[in-house]
Amino acid sequence: MRAFTHRTLPATIRFGAGARHELAGLLDERNLQRALVLTTPEQAGLGRQIGASIGARGAGYFDGARMHTPVDVTERAMRVAGDLQADCLVSVGGGSTTGLGKAISVRSGLPNIVIPTTYAGSEVTPILGETEHARKTTRRADAILPGLVIYDPELTYSLPAGLSLTSGINALAHAAEALYAPDCTPIIRLMAMDAMTAMMRALPALRTNLADAEARSAALYAAWLCGTCLGATTMGLHHKICHVLGGTFDLPHAPTHCVMLPHVLAYNRDAAPEAYADMARALGAERPELAIHGLVTRHGGPVSLAALGMTPDGIATVIEQLQASPYANPAPLDAGRLRIMLDNALAGRAPEAGGMA
Ligand code: NAD
Numbered sequence: 001m002r003a004f005t006h007r008t009l010p011a012t013i014r015f016g017a018g019a020r021h022e023l024a025g026l027l028d029e030r031n032l033q034r035a036l037v038l039t040t041p042e043q044a045g046l047g048r049q050i051g052a053s054i055g056a057r058g059a060g061y062f063d064g065a066r067m068h069t070p071v072d073v074t075e076r077a078m079r080v081a082g083d084l085q086a087d088c089l090v091s092v093g094g095g096s097t098t099g100l101g102k103a104i105s106v107r108s109g110l111p112n113i114v115i116p117t118t119y120a121g122s123e124v125t126p127i128l129g130e131t132e133h134a135r136k137t138t139r140r141a142d143a144i145l146p147g148l149v150i151y152d153p154e155l156t157y158s159l160p161a162g163l164s165l166t167s168g169i170n171a172l173a174h175a176a177e178a179l180y181a182p183d184c185t186p187i188i189r190l191m192a193m194d195a196m197t198a199m200m201r202a203l204p205a206l207r208t209n210l211a212d213a214e215a216r217s218a219a220l221y222a223a224w225l226c227g228t229c230l231g232a233t234t235m236g237l238h239h240k241i242c243h244v245l246g247g248t249f250d251l252p253h254a255p256t257h258c259v260m261l262p263h264v265l266a267y268n269r270d271a272a273p274e275a276y277a278d279m280a281r282a283l284g285a286e287r288p289e290l291a292i293h294g295l296v297t298r299h300g301g302p303v304s305l306a307a308l309g310m311t312p313d314g315i316a317t318v319i320e321q322l323q324a325s326p327y328a329n330p331a332p333l334d335a336g337r338l339r340i341m342l343d344n345a346l347a348g349r350a351p352e353a354g355g356m357a
Contacts, residue, residue: 006185009142009231011124013224015151017213020115023090023150024054030148032111034059036086038077038101040066043093043117046155050092050115059084062100065091067253068246069099071132078104088113091146092155094167095120095253102128102144112146117155119167119199119219120254121174121227124149136247145231151224153216161210165301166254168203168219169292171226172196173261176288177236178229180268180275180330188232189278195225196282200295207299236329237322238264244321245305249314255302259348262293263341266351271331289351304348315342 014022027035035058039047044063051058062077077100081089088111091101098114099122105112106128114123126145129138159167175192178184184192199222205215241260245251266289269276276288285291296303306312319338331337344352 001186004185005183006187007232009124009126009145009228010147011145012148013124013151014149015221015224017154017217018152019150020050020152020155021053023050023113023115024057026113026148026150027054027057027088030088030111032088033057034085034087035090035113036077036081036084036088036110037061038065038089038091038097038104039063039093040097043097046117047092050090054090059086065093065097065100067096068131068136069096069103069129071103071130074100074103074107074130078108081108081110086110090115091123092117094118095122098122098146099128099130101146103130105146106141106144111148113148113150114146115150115152115155116220116223118159118163118254119156119171119223119226121171121223121230124224124227125231127231136243138243149224151220153213153220156216156220157211159210161207161299162301163254164206164210164219165203165296165299166258168199168206168223169261169296169301170254170257171223172199172292173238173242173257174226174230174235175199175222176261176265176275176279177238178233179278180236180272181233182328183233184275185232188229191225192229193278193282195222195229196279197284198222199226200283200291203295203299234328236264236327237267237331237333240322240325240327240329241318244318245310248317248321249310251305251308251310255308256305258296258302259305259308259345262289262296262351263345265289265292267337267341268330275330293350305342305346307348310346312343312346315339315346318342
């Protein structure tokens with residue numbers, strides 16, 4: 001067995017259908033009396049419901065969370081928190097809202113309680129990506145990690161079919177890249193494999209019934225594990241590509257993950273045989289990349305970068321940016337292979353031998 005260092009990050013996870021109703025008691029246990037509830041504009045109604053459930057412990061609302069955590073939004077929310085004399089944050093939503101809660105918390109020291117409603121996994125990572133002057137920067141610090149996460153699968157019933165799929169594949173990507181990460185540990189490996197199994201079983205069930213209680217629980221459980229894998233390891237080519245495509249070309253976060261994951265797994269296959277075998281076992285499929293691509297295709301999900309707004313003339317820039325910053329990845333970054341892979345992804349072709357070693 002390889003030598004390893006495993007760190008367990010300090011956070012409390014409460015998981016269960018209806019767990020959101022325990023928020024008032026959990027605030028009391030922590031002696032928190034003035035919560036600022038954060039949401040996106042689209043989820044302002046849900047924020048009001050959560051706020052109403054905690055009665056006088058709610059200090060007010062900020063419903064301006066936006067994708068990529070713009071610093072000007074954080075500054076506005078911090079002024080609201082100051083005016084209301086908030087003593088904690090309750091972030092209700094997906095990765096965008098969690099990001100806002102993290103950004104305020106790391107600047108102010110206010111405890112951040114997260115109630116996730118997507119499968120992004122940000123709530124269990126010590127990572128924060130922020131944008132200012134059209135530049136996205138990412139940092140990692142223990143103080144960014146939310147101290148309490150309340151997973152209530154009932155809050156994910158409203159996640160539309162498209163977002164359920166792309167968010168689920170986004171989560172799978174964290175687990176898949178953790179398996180070949182240089183700092184993967186035996187515990188992370190177990191989490192990653194169980195998460196992949198649970199998510200791949202849950203997604204087809206959600207296709208026919210968005211309110212399937214068992215499938216929603218399984219998918220959110222998987223998302224927790226996937227997020228934990230992301231927070232504990234160093235991600236590789238897949239996350240880097242998605243970062244470039246999102247940051248430089250403004251492609252949407254979860255759909256971009258959805259398109260790219262099968263292609264990157266094919267790219268890394270021969271360079272990471274053990275991780276690939278683990279994925280195959282977890283998914284019950286000889287070719288994990290084809291299993292994932294097939295699932296997305298059957299669900300009518302995104303398989304082409306072009307359909308997300310990418311143009312062929314941008315591919316050279318992506319390759320340049322990938323090669324400019326060295327990072328951990330099992331297979332070397334070969335411009336020719338990257339070109340084949342990105343052309344396949346652009347056109348919506350299945351990952352194929354041309355993209356492999
Ligand atoms: P999101 O938070 O941007 O949400 C997308 C949309 O779906 C929003 O309008 C939101 O209000 C809505 N929504 C969320 N949950 C819903 C529900 N249950 N029902 C109906 N609508 C719902 O999307 P996301 O994919 O969760 O997060 C993406 C962001 O998170 C990106 O900015 C990404 O960089 C970041 N992220 C960060 C980390 C990290 O560790 N720092 C990890 C993963 C993602």
